Amino acid sequence: MLEPYFQWMNDLAVSKAIGESIWIYPLVQAIHLLFLALFAGSLLIVDLRLMGWGMREQPVAKVARDAWPWMIVGFVGLVVTGIPQLMQNAMREYFSEFFWIKMYVLPIALIYTLTVRRMVAMADESRVAPAMSKLTGFASILLWIGGVAVPSRLIGLFT
Amino acid sequence: MADLLKPLHDLFFWVSEMENSIALRESQFTWPLFEVVHVVFMCLFAGLIVMMDLRLLGIGNMQTPFTQLQKRLFPWQMIGMTGAAITGLVLVFGDPMRFYGNIFFWMKMLMMVIAAVNAMAFHYITYFSVDSWDNARVPPFGAKLAGALGVALWGFVIIAGRLIPYNWFQN
Numbered sequence: 001m002l003e004p005y006f007q008w009m010n011d012l013a014v015s016k017a018i019g020e021s022i023w024i025y026p027l028v029q030a031i032h033l034l035f036l037a038l039f040a041g042s043l044l045i046v047d048l049r050l051m052g053w054g055m056r057e058q059p060v061a062k063v064a065r066d067a068w069p070w071m072i073v074g075f076v077g078l079v080v081t082g083i084p085q086l087m088q089n090a091m092r093e094y095f096s097e098f099f100w101i102k103m104y105v106l107p108i109a110l111i112y113t114l115t116v117r118r119m120v121a122m123a124d125e126s127r128v129a130p131a132m133s134k135l136t137g138f139a140s141i142l143l144w145i146g147g148v149a150v151p152s153r154l155i156g157l158f159t
Numbered sequence: 160m161a162d163l164l165k166p167l168h169d170l171f172f173w174v175s176e177m178e179n180s181i182a183l184r185e186s187q188f189t190w191p192l193f194e195v196v197h198v199v200f201m202c203l204f205a206g207l208i209v210m211m212d213l214r215l216l217g218i219g220n221m222q223t224p225f226t227q228l229q230k231r232l233f234p235w236q237m238i239g240m241t242g243a244a245i246t247g248l249v250l251v252f253g254d255p256m257r258f259y260g261n262i263f264f265w266m267k268m269l270m271m272v273i274a275a276v277n278a279m280a281f282h283y284i285t286y287f288s289v290d291s292w293d294n295a296r297v298p299p300f301g302a303k304l305a306g307a308l309g310v311a312l313w314g315f316v317i318i319a320g321r322l323i324p325y326n327w328f329q330n
Contacts, residue, residue: 022327030321033201034314041206045220048235055231058223066220070213145199153198157191 003094010090018088025088032081036149039074042067043144046121050137052130060133064121092159098151105147112143171255183253190253197246201320204239205313207232212313215281215306217298224293225302262328267319274312281305 009015018024048054049063086093093099120128120136174180183189213219214228251258258264285301292299298306 022325026322026325030318033198033317033321036202037205037313037317038209039206040202041208041210044203044206044235045210045232054235055223055227057227057231062222063220066222067210070210070219145202149202150195150199153195154191157194 006090006094009087012087015087015090018084025085028081028084032078032085035074035077035081038070039078040145040149042071042074043140046117047137047140050117050121050133050140052134059125060120061122061125064118093155096155096159098154098158101151102148102155105143105151109140109143109148113140168259171259174252175255180252180255183249190250193246193249193253197243197250200239200242200246201317202239204236204243205317207236207239208309208313211236212306212309215298215302215309217296217303221296225298226289226293258323261323261326263319263322263326267316267323270312270315270319274309274316277305277308277312 018028045054046060046064046067049056049058049060055063117136117140120133125133210220211228211232214221214223214225220228281301285299285305288299292302
């Protein structure tokens with residue numbers, strides 16, 4: 001259904017230019033990884049705390065509020081450096097199962113982070129069952145790392 | 160220079176001829192598996208290092224005293240580093256000659272050594288006075304310097320690592 005759009009993206013002059021330059025694409029990939037580290041750090045610092053590990057002396061809400069702006073910076077950076085990679089490889093991505101796994105899990109992870117995870121992290125801790133906190137942190141890691149990051153790396157390895 | 164590097168070259172070459180090394184680089188799934196796990200451990204390690212460096216720079220995680228953040232994140236950083244180191248060694252073991260002739264691989268190794276020196280210098284110099292700035296809104300120059308260098312050096316490690324497949328300077 002989306003194939004014509006991917007073909008269109010694939011054939012854009014910009015996409016071709018990215019593909020023809022020997023250094024633009026590798027550099028964009030590298031910067032994508034930098035933002036991944038930032039995003040993963042601001043994600044894990046909160047998820048580990050939710051699971052009862054990491055900075056245990058601090059209330060979850062404090063840790064989450066501090067991490068939030070950096071998570072946004074990381075996410076925006078990932079999207080901005082992700083789009084050119086998609087454009088340059090549009091048809092490869094279209095036929096990659098891992099790309100579609102990523103695209104399906106990404107909105108789920110995003111919605112989950114903005115709703116359930118945010119509510120649990122910001123709630124008064126005495127009113128959240130420890131098991132609930134743990135599960136929230138674990139599900140977040142599973143979605144972002146297992147459902148988004150790992151399939152992303154696999155796109156390039158299995159095409 | 161060539162003479163100096165000969166033992167290193169011979170070591171890498173000797174490893175590349177080992178049966179397990181050949182099997183690993185010819186494997187369909189084992190090699191990619193280690194690449195993926197390497198990135199996952201990188202997320203844990205570099206991610207939490209960045210969180211600490213932002214705190215040192217005075218621009219992130221400022222509601223937590225530095226000593227607490229350091230103490231609680233350190234074990235996770237070590238898990239990440241150990242995992243990344245082991246998976247990284249396995250990848251080098253699996254294709255030594257590819258890394259031997261690769262400028263980005265050696266740049267990455269060099270940056271890691273400098274990053275380790277930066278961490279040690281911070282630990283033995285600036286960290287000595289941590290009681291006086293643990294809760295300070297603006298960390299002292301030494302802390303900011305260590306944070307900035309940490310972000311820059313580990314950033315270069317990541318960039319150089321990602322560029323290894325693009326060996327533009329191969330001769």
